[in-house]
Amino acid sequence: MNTIQSIHINHYILLSAVLFCIGVMGVLFRRNAIIIFMSVELMLNAVNLLLVAFSSYWNDPAGQVFVFFVMVVAAAEVAVGLAILVMIYRNTGSTDIDVLNKLKN
Amino acid sequence: MKTLYILTALGVIAMLAELFRFKKFLLPIVLIGLMGAIASSVRDWNTNIHYYNYMMTFDNYAILFTIVLCVTAFLWFMMSKDFFGSESSKTDHYALVLFALCGAMLMVSYSNMVMLFLGIEILSIPMYVLAGSNKDSLASNEASLKYFLMGAFATGFLLFGITMIYGATGTFDLRSIGITLKSPELIQVWRGAGGTTLLYSGILMMLIGLCFKISAVPFHFWAPDVYTGAPTPVTAFMATIVKTAAFAAFLRLFITCFSGLGNVWMNTIWVLAGLTILLGNITAVYQTSVKRMLAYSSISHAGYMLLAILAMNNHSVGSVLFYAAAYSVATIGAFTVLSIIEKNFELASVDSFSGLAKKNPLLAFAMTISMLSLAGIPPLAGFFGKYYIFTSALQSGYVWLVLIAVLGSLIGVYYYFRMIIKMFSSGTGEVTNIEISTLQKIVLVITILLSILLGIFPDMVISLL
Numbered sequence: 178m179n180t181i182q183s184i185h186i187n188h189y190i191l192l193s194a195v196l197f198c199i200g201v202m203g204v205l206f207r208r209n210a211i212i213i214f215m216s217v218e219l220m221l222n223a224v225n226l227l228l229v230a231f232s233s234y235w236n237d238p239a240g241q242v243f244v245f246f247v248m249v250v251a252a253a254e255v256a257v258g259l260a261i262l263v264m265i266y267r268n269t270g271s272t273d274i275d276v277l278n279k280l281k282n
Numbered sequence: 283m284k285t286l287y288i289l290t291a292l293g294v295i296a297m298l299a300e301l302f303r304f305k306k307f308l309l310p311i312v313l314i315g316l317m318g319a320i321a322s323s324v325r326d327w328n329t330n331i332h333y334y335n336y337m338m339t340f341d342n343y344a345i346l347f348t349i350v351l352c353v354t355a356f357l358w359f360m361m362s363k364d365f366f367g368s369e370s371s372k373t374d375h376y377a378l379v380l381f382a383l384c385g386a387m388l389m390v391s392y393s394n395m396v397m398l399f400l401g402i403e404i405l406s407i408p409m410y411v412l413a414g415s416n417k418d419s420l421a422s423n424e425a426s427l428k429y430f431l432m433g434a435f436a437t438g439f440l441l442f443g444i445t446m447i448y449g450a451t452g453t454f455d456l457r458s459i460g461i462t463l464k465s466p467e468l469i470q471v472w473r474g475a476g477g478t479t480l481l482y483s484g485i486l487m488m489l490i491g492l493c494f495k496i497s498a499v500p501f502h503f504w505a506p507d508v509y510t511g512a513p514t515p516v517t518a519f520m521a522t523i524v525k526t527a528a529f530a531a532f533l534r535l536f537i538t539c540f541s542g543l544g545n546v547w548m549n550t551i552w553v554l555a556g557l558t559i560l561l562g563n564i565t566a567v568y569q570t571s572v573k574r575m576l577a578y579s580s581i582s583h584a585g586y587m588l589l590a591i592l593a594m595n596n597h598s599v600g601s602v603l604f605y606a607a608a609y610s611v612a613t614i615g616a617f618t619v620l621s622i623i624e625k626n627f628e629l630a631s632v633d634s635f636s637g638l639a640k641k642n643p644l645l646a647f648a649m650t651i652s653m654l655s656l657a658g659i660p661p662l663a664g665f666f667g668k669y670y671i672f673t674s675a676l677q678s679g680y681v682w683l684v685l686i687a688v689l690g691s692l693i694g695v696y697y698y699f700r701m702i703i704k705m706f707s708s709g710t711g712e713v714t715n716i717e718i719s720t721l722q723k724i725v726l727v728i729t730i731l732l733s734i735l736l737g738i739f740p741d742m743v744i745s746l747l
Contacts, residue, residue, distance in 0.1 A: 190449070190480070197442055204435050213431060220438035227445045235452040243396055243454065247441060250403045254437075257410050258430050264414060265423045274431075277424040280507040 181233045189230035196223035210262055210272045214255065221251045283333055283340045284322040285348055286387050288315055293380035300373040308376055309363060316356045323348045336455055337394045344391035346603055346746060347530040351386050354522050354610045355379075361618040361725045362515035375415060378408035379519065386527035390534070395444045395454040398531060402440070402495065405527060406433045409520060413512040425511025432494060432504040440491025446484030447539075450477045456538045464542040482546055488535070489547060495528040496584045499557040506565075509577035514624055517573065518617035521580045522610040529587050533602055541594055551592045556683055558585030559690035567697050570631045572620055575697060576613070579656060582690060583609050586668060589675045589687060597674035600744045605671055607743060608655060608663035608736055615652035615729030619645050622718055638705040642716050646705045648726040655733045657698035658691050663736035670744065 196219060203216025225244045232240025262272060269276050292315040299308045323345045330341045338344075359379075366372045385404030392398045410433065414426025448454060451462045463481075490501065497505040509517045540547060562582025569575040587605055590598040622645060623630045623638075639646035655664035668691060672684050718726075736743065 186449075193445075197438070200438065201435075204431070210427065210431075214434075217431075217434045217438060220435075221441065224438070224441040224445050227442075228448065231445065231449040231452075234449070237452055239396075239454055240448060243399075243448075246396060246400060250400070250437075253407055254403070254430075254434055257407055258434065261410065261414055261423070261426050261430055264417055265427055268418070268420055268423055274427070277420075277427060279420055280424055280428075280511050 181230065186230060186234050189227060193223045193227035193230070196220075196226070208273050208275055210265075210274050213274070214258055214262075218251060218255065221247060283326065283331065283338070285319045285326075285352070286384060288319045288322060289380055289384045289387060291315075292319075293377045293384065296373050296376035296380055299376070305373060308373060309359065309366075312359055312376060312380070313356060316352050316359070320349055320352045320356075323352070332393070336457075337397050338388070338391045339393040340391050342746070343530075343534065343599060347390035347526065347606075348387055350526060350603065350607045350610065351383065351390065351523055353607075354526065354614060355383050357611075357614045357725050357728060358515070358519055358522070360721045361518070361614060361621065363719060363721050364621070365513060365515040375412065378412055382408040382412070382519070383523065386523055389527040390530040392531070392534070393456045393538075395448070395456070398535065399437075399441065399444060401527075401531065403437065405524060406437070409433075409516075409524060412516045412519070413508060415516065416513050419511075421511040422513060423511075425508045428504050429508045429512075432508075436491045436494030436501070438491075439487050439494070443484045443487030443489070443491055446480045446487060450481040450484060456535070459539045460542070463539065481543075485540055485543065485547055486550070489550060492528065492532045492535070493554060496525060496532060496587075497581050498554045498584055498588060499561050499581070500554070502558070502562070502581050502584075505581055506574055506577040509580070510571065510574050514573065514617060514621040517577075518614060518621070521576065521617070522613050525580065525584065526606040526610055529584075529591075529602060529606060533591055533599065536591055537594065537599070544594065548592060548594075551588055552680070552683060555585050555588035555592060556686045558582065558588060559687050560585075563690045563693040563697075567693060569697075570633075572623075572630045572632055572635070572701070575632070575701075576616060576620070579694065579697070580613065582694060583656070585690065586671055586687060589680070589683060590671045592680060592683070593671075593674040593678040595674055595678050597670065597677065600746075601667070601670035601674050604663075604736075604740060604743050605667035608667040608733070611729050611732045611736070612652040612655035612662075612664055615648050615726060615733070616656070618722055618725050618729070619649040619652070622716060622722060625717075632701060632704055635701060636704045636707055640708070642718075644723065644726060645716065645718070648730055649705060650702050651730045651733050653698040653701050655737070657695045659695075661734075661737045663733045663740070666737055666740035670740075 200216045200220035204213050207213055225247055228240045228244050266272055292312055299305050326340055326345055332339050366375055382405050385401050388397055388401030392401055410426055410430040413429045414422050416422035451459050453459060494501045559582055562578050562585055566575050566578035587602055590602045655662040658664045658668040675684050
């Protein structure tokens with residue numbers, strides 16, 4: 178607890194914001210679906226880091242409990258996401274999201 | 283609250299059905315269970331009980347939205363019997379839909395940010411799977427992946443927003459946040475400490491995340507593709523239940539938490555609502571595929587509902603509820619007809635409806651009522667939905683936005699009537715031998731009756747809240 182609090186909260190906010198932005202950029206600019214998944218995970222982990230930092234800042238355990246929920250949901254999401262990706266790979270032989278443009282008329 | 287237990291139990295029963303071989307009786311069991319769920323929420327009326335340490339509040343707001351969701355789900359299960367029948371993994375789909383319904387219920391009754399997040403995820407994750415349930419169709423695959431990526435992306439924003447608001451206020455509880463944000467001294471103290479920056483960016487992030495879910499305009503680009511690619515019954519589920527739940531969650535969050543900080547987010551929602559109404563309606567005019575047209579129309583309806591959130595007076599809850607009910611009923615009707623027509627056409631265009639009135643009057647009549655209700659023609663339910671929303675927005679002084687909305691509905695009339703004219707014209711008649719199951723006939727009759735009844739007695743619903 179003390180180690181976390183010895184660094185000012187603004188630094189955590191900045192670090193998380195930067196990580197989050199890297200994740201957003203990854204989702205927006207990468208074309209490989211697996212990399213996009215990883216970028217989404219990075220966004221969620223940036224949130225987790227910030228939650229823990231705030232939790233210790235407010236001396237309130239609720240934030241840390243929320244981190245567990247986020248981790249569980251992220252795991253469930255990845256399980257479903259990878260299953261979808263496997264299905265697509267079987268049908269198209271590729272994980273590039275540019276292959277999937279059939280619905281754009 | 284028992285409603286949630288009943289729905290969860292139904293989901294578990296659905297998973298066991300395969301094992302104990304009572305697949306045939308699953309639909310009746312689910313329908314009876316849903317009726318029980320509706321009855322048990324009616325019994326909770328006016329009790330206002332909090333559950334799990336203020337994680338959920340089952341107040342009248344939650345009860346009414348739960349009933350709307352359950353009734354819609356009831357109709358949905360009846361309309362999509364064929365969707366389940368043709369699948370090998372039928373029971374899994376039942377379970378997924380029922381668990382998604384549990385998530386939707388959490389979203390309308392949460393009183394803690396944690397529950398909001400869990401509700402959205404419990405609703406979304408089964409929907410990702412269902413959108414891709416047509417495993418061999420590339421369109422379904424694409425819809426599934428797009429829905430998943432956009433959903434997960436939006437969740438990221440929503441979570442970051444929740445975290446920032448937690449950082450600014452130190453709690454996840456909606457009421458505590460609302461009380462904190464309403465006291466001006468506290469905000470004054472923060473202004474020095476940079477707390478407001480956190481708070482404002484948190485509100486903005488949550489707004490972005492929720493706008494993705496309701497497909498408001500700058501964040502709507504996934505919706506037409508996903509709605510088109512997913513199997514038609516799943517699209518109907520997304521257009522009705524998911525949208526209603528997302529709006530209920532949106533409204534609850536902004537009324538209990540952020541109503542004191544209107545100046546921060548109201549301009550943003552003003553622009554979002556205007557853009558959503560105009561772009562949704564104008565793009566819908568140019569669509570040839572009916573499913574895509576309905577997708578854009580559902581985007582524009584999200585814009586109308588945003589008006590009620592913006593109005594933020596004592597009428598907005600009632601008007602959103604009524605609008606959601608009217609819109610869900612009409613949409614279920616339209617999608618039932620569409621799924622019947624689509625058995626003959628892979629992707630039904632507007633032309634494939636030509637001459638439908640002669641071949642099958644019931645289908646054509648149901649579609650006509652749905653279209654009229656969606657267009658907002660009196661005396662149907664959709665008209666009063668729009669009427670209440672526009673009135674409450676006018677009361678809060680949003681004259682220009684209401685003008686935009688009226689303009690948008692006029693454009694809407696054009697493409698809804700195009701469908702009706704097609705059906706009643708003496709067309710070439712591409713549609714041959716339409717088979718309608720008894721259940722689907724019942725759904726059509728119920729949607730027609732509900733659209734008319736809600737339109738004749740709108741006060742019955744409105745006066746409840």
